[in-house]
Each structure stands twice: as structure tokens, then as C-alpha cells.
Amino acid sequence: MTITNTESTEAERSARLLELAGRLADNFALRAAEHDRDNSFPFENFEAMRREKYLALPLPESLGGLGGTIKDFALCQERLARGDGATALAVNMHLFALGAMAERGTFDNPQAQMLIRMAADQGWVIGGGYTEPEIGGNWGFPTTTAEPRPGTYVLNGRKSFTSMAPIINFFVINATVTTDDGPSVGTFLVPKSTPGVEVIETWDTLGMRATASHDLTLKDVVVPEASLVISRPPGNLDPEATRLFAWFSLSIASVYTGIALAARDFAVDFAKSRRPSVLPRPIAHLPGVQFLVAEMDIKLAATRALTLRVAEEWIAGLHHDTESLATVVMPKYVATNSAIDVVNQAMQLVGGVGMFKRHPLERYYRDVRAGTFHPFGNDIAKEVIGKAALGLPIDVDPRWG
Numbered sequence: 470m471t472i473t474n475t476e477s478t479e480a481e482r483s484a485r486l487l488e489l490a491g492r493l494a495d496n497f498a499l500r501a502a503e504h505d506r507d508n509s510f511p512f513e514n515f516e517a518m519r520r521e522k523y524l525a526l527p528l529p530e531s532l533g534g535l536g537g538t539i540k541d542f543a544l545c546q547e548r549l550a551r552g553d554g555a556t557a558l559a560v561n562m563h564l565f566a567l568g569a570m571a572e573r574g575t576f577d578n579p580q581a582q583m584l585i586r587m588a589a590d591q592g593w594v595i596g597g598g599y600t601e602p603e604i605g606g607n608w609g610f611p612t613t614t615a616e617p618r619p620g621t622y623v624l625n626g627r628k629s630f631t632s633m634a635p636i637i638n639f640f641v642i643n644a645t646v647t648t649d650d651g652p653s654v655g656t657f658l659v660p661k662s663t664p665g666v667e668v669i670e671t672w673d674t675l676g677m678r679a680t681a682s683h684d685l686t687l688k689d690v691v692v693p694e695a696s697l698v699i700s701r702p703p704g705n706l707d708p709e710a711t712r713l714f715a716w717f718s719l720s721i722a723s724v725y726t727g728i729a730l731a732a733r734d735f736a737v738d739f740a741k742s743r744r745p746s747v748l749p750r751p752i753a754h755l756p757g758v759q760f761l762v763a764e765m766d767i768k769l770a771a772t773r774a775l776t777l778r779v780a781e782e783w784i785a786g787l788h789h790d791t792e793s794l795a796t797v798v799m800p801k802y803v804a805t806n807s808a809i810d811v812v813n814q815a816m817q818l819v820g821g822v823g824m825f826k827r828h829p830l831e832r833y834y835r836d837v838r839a840g841t842f843h844p845f846g847n848d849i850a851k852e853v854i855g856k857a858a859l860g861l862p863i864d865v866d867p868r869w870g
Contacts, residue, residue: 483541486526486537491548493518493521494549494557496552498551498553500553501679502832504678504679509679510679511679512636514553518592522535522592523535528588538784539780539784543720543777547726554725555679555680557727559680562596565716569712569716573709587638595641596634598643598659599611600628610645611643611644613628613642615657621692622691624642624689624691628687632680633680634681639660641657641659643655643657646697654700655700656698656699659692663690667686669686675835676832708789714798715779715789718797718798718800719797722772723804726808728812728836730769732811732837735815736765736815737762758818761815762818765814772800775803776803794853795856796857799850799854804840805843806840
């Protein structure tokens with residue numbers, strides 16, 4: 470079979486990006502336990518990603534990025550998470566939004582133009598202001614408000630789970646905008662230096678401790694009209710929301726798959742070398758251990774196959790309509806739940822040794838718990854998938870009964 474120059478170039482680019490992610494992951498792994506124990510943010514990791522342009526991974530090369538597709542993004546994030554899950558998760562909140570913006574391909578808004586340029590040239594970081602203490606994710610109207618005034622908007626509200634808070638240059642804020650045509654959900658780009666923007670250090674958690682996902686408060690924050698980059702109805706029922714969630718779902722799936730792969734590798738290496746005094750050979754020869762490893766590998770193979778298949782189909786132009794939301798929801802649901810199962814099995818294989826902080830398995834065990842909390846949670850994901858299979862609109866009223 471003859472490979473065209475275009476195919477060869479794409480393959481070489483993908484291999485180059487994966488090699489970059491591997492180098493970064495191996496370096497970040499050296500400090501992951503320290504940052505986890507200290508609940509400290511890995512500034513040096515983000516500086517390394519800035520130097521290597523990993524922070525511009527999904528931007529087209531014509532705009533100064535690395536040209537990664539959604540599949541490249543998924544594979545690179547999986548590899549990065551095998552070295553440091555917290556860093557991979559944190560940077561994911563920048564990269565998925567950047568990728569969705571780049572794929573949309575229109576940068577007529579001056580704020581978006583500046584953001585793309587600075588992300589490519591200077592490694593600027595964007596961070597989400599979506600989740601709120603009162604409502605969780607973006608399922609309805611945000612409690613954060615944007616009051617229209619002549620030439621400006623005034624933002625007020627509080628956000629939680631603002632990953633990378635110490636280094637964000639532009640906050641991506643969703644807020645309820647009231648207009649003559651009724652309320653809508655507006656997405657604003659807000660510079661960190663804007664008066665009234667304040668990060669409140671609240672992050673002290675079981676897992677993903679090095680993500681610095683602090684709270685963000687907005688008090689009478691005045692922004693120009695150009696800060697509003699997208700306005701849409703509430704919920705997740707338009708093509709733009711589907712695009713955003715596709716980039717989020719596939720990359721989140723990959724991050725937690727990467728952590729599970731790291732746990733699996735640790736358990737396999739342990740089984741090969743662990744020989745209790747009562748046994749003549751390492752525990753790898755025990756059928757129960759072999760069954761656990763087989764179950765881990767089966768789950769991981771199925772998860773990776775689903776994630777990469779959906780990524781390839783997305784690149785081919787499939788699933789971009791609102792009716793396909795269930796398809797892009799599924800990889801995140803499968804991956805995060807399978808990752809918990811795999812890490813549980815790795816811990817079962819290793820036994821009490823896995824509880825010691827001198828080994829990374831206990832960190833994997835804690836970090837992977839966060840996976841199911843990201844949108845969509847398990848219940849809503851199953852509702853979306855089930856309704857799609859039954860031919861029911863996701864917003865059918867009433868939802869139950």
C-alpha cells in the first residue's frame with residue numbers, strides 16, 4: 470500500500486506529539502508525589518509545557534500551534550497522565566477549550582483573536598469558570614449574572630473547581646445574560662487582572678491535589694461588550710455545546726485511562742518481582758493474580774478502543790449534531806468508571822503495600838476517584854445515553870414518570 474505525503478506527514482506529526490508528551494510525563498513523574506503531599510501547584514511543569522508549546526497543542530500550525538487533532542490530544546493526554554495525573558487534568562481544562570475554539574475556526578471576536586495569538590506565541594493559559602457551588606455544572610442558567618450596560622457587562626458570582634487558578638491569564642466565564650429577547654447563557658473572556666476578579670484558595674482535597682482548583686469570585690467586574698464571545702440557550706442542546714463536550718469528554722476519558730494504565734503497570738511490575746518467602750516463585754504465577762491482570766487489560770483495551778474510535782469518527786465529520794450527544798458522552802462514562810475498577814484491581818493485587826505513600830499506587834487510587842464527578846456525572850450520562858437509544862428527546866418533560 471502506498472502512503473501519500475499527507476498521510477505520512479500526519480503520522481509523523483502524531484508520533485512527534487506523543488514523543489513530546491512522553492518526555493514531559495517522565496519528567497513530571499519525578500515530582501508528582503511531592504506536589505501531591507504538599508498540595509502545591511507544579512509551576513515548573515507548566516513552564517516546561519510552555520517552552521515546548523504543549524500549551525498550544527490543538528492550535529493549527531498556521532496559527533503557531535502544534536496542529537494536534539482531537540485524537541492526538543486524547544493520546545497525548547493519556548500519556549501525560551501516566552506520569553502525573555494532576556498536571557494532565559489541570560492542563561486539560563485549558564487545552565480542551567482551546568481545541569474546541571480552534572476547531573470552530575472563526576476568530577472574528579477581538580478578545581478571541583488576542584487569546585489565540587497569545588496562547589500560541591506566549592503560552593497564555595485559559596481556565597474555566599463553569600462550575601458553581603449552587604448548581605454544579607452547566608445544566609441550566611448559571612447563578613453568575615452578566616448585567617448589560619451601555620458598551621459593557623457587569624459580572625457577579627462565584628465559581629468553583631477553577632483548575633490552574635494561580636497561572637490563568639484569561640478566565641472563561643459562563644453567566645446568565647438577560648436581554649429583551651429573554652435570558653441566555655453567555656460565555657465571557659475575562660483577563661485575570663480585571664478589577665473585582667479574585668481567586669480564593671479553597672482547594673484541599675482527597676485527590677488531584679496539585680491542580681489548584683480554587684474558587685473564583687467576581688464582584689462588580691466590568692468587561693467590554695467584546696468579552697462576550699458566545700451566547701446560547703441553557704443546557705447542552707446545541708452544536709457548539711456538543712463540540713465543546715466532545716473535546717472535553719474524549720480528553721477526560723484519556724486522562725483517567727492514563728492513570729489507570731500507570732496503576733496497571735505498577736501492579737504488573739510488582740507481581741513479577743514480589744515473591745513472599747512461602748512461595749517458590751513470584752506472585753505472577755498465581756492464577757488469581759493472572760486473572761486480575763487479564764481483567765485490567767480487557768477493561769483498558771475496551772476503553773481505549775471506544776475513545777479512539779469516537780475521536781476518529783469526530784475527525785471524519787460524524788457526531789457533530791445535537792442528536793449525537795450520547796455518542797460523545799459515552800467514552801467519558803466508560804473510561805472514568807473503568808479506571809476506578811482497574812485501580813481497585815491493581816490495589817487488590819498489590820495488597821497492603823499499595824497503601825504506603827512511598828509508592829504511587831495510593832495516589833492513583835485517590836486521583837482516579839475524581840473522574841466520575843466531571844460532567845456528565847453517571848446518572849445524567851446514563852439518562853442521555855438511554856434516552857437516545859429509546860428515541861426520547863433529552864429535554865422531554867416530565868423527565869421522570
